[in-house]
Amino acid sequence: MELIERLKDEQKAAMKAKDKPRLGTIRLVMAAIKQQEVDGQKTLNEDEILAVLTKMVKQRRDSVAQYQSAGRDDLADVETAEIAVLEEFMPxxxxxxxxxxxxxxxxxxxxxxxMQDMGKVMAILKPQVQGRADMGKISQLVKANLG
Known part of the structure; x- marks a missing residue:
């Protein structure tokens, strides 16, 4: 099943179950996808939707770290719950x-x-690991292998 169709089905299921936190997160994903489609004036493919999901997870992880350092565990918990929902749609x-x-x-x-060839290596790796690994870690491993 296509990722966008799966998101739509899960959105309907969350509505029927009256699961407001899950529904809100899925709506955020759908809005982000729609925004990318409007900005680019094209329909996103699976890889582009996966990139949107990856970006959203990264943003939430950054927020969790900031909230925890500020002592706002209540807000960190909300972000963590959103990460869990987003990761269901990731490979x-x-x-x-x-x-x-x-x-x-x-x-x-x-x-x-x-190290001058790092771009070539990252270009090969990015499609293989998109949404399945942290690109920062990948970059460090490539640097270690080249350095």
Missing amino acids: QPLSEEEITALVKEAVASSGAAS
Whole structure:
């Protein structure tokens, strides 16, 4: 089933179940997708929708860290609940071993020899790990392999 259809079905189910927090989060996702479609004047494909979800999860993780450092655990809990809903629509995360193997394979296949070739390696990796791993971690592993 297409991701957008799954989101619409889950939105309907949340409405019927009167699950306001879940419904609110799904509506936020749908609004973000619609905003991207209007801005780009095109319909988003699966990868682009996944990028929107990834960005939303990252924003919420940043918010959780800020709320916790400010002692606002009530707000951090709301953000954490939203992350849980968003992650239901994301693909299964990659394990450390899988990430390491993908990085080594990308470095070898791109013929990268120095840090100047990092862009080539990241271009190979991004479509493979989009929404399944933290790009910051990936970047660090690539730097370690090239440095």
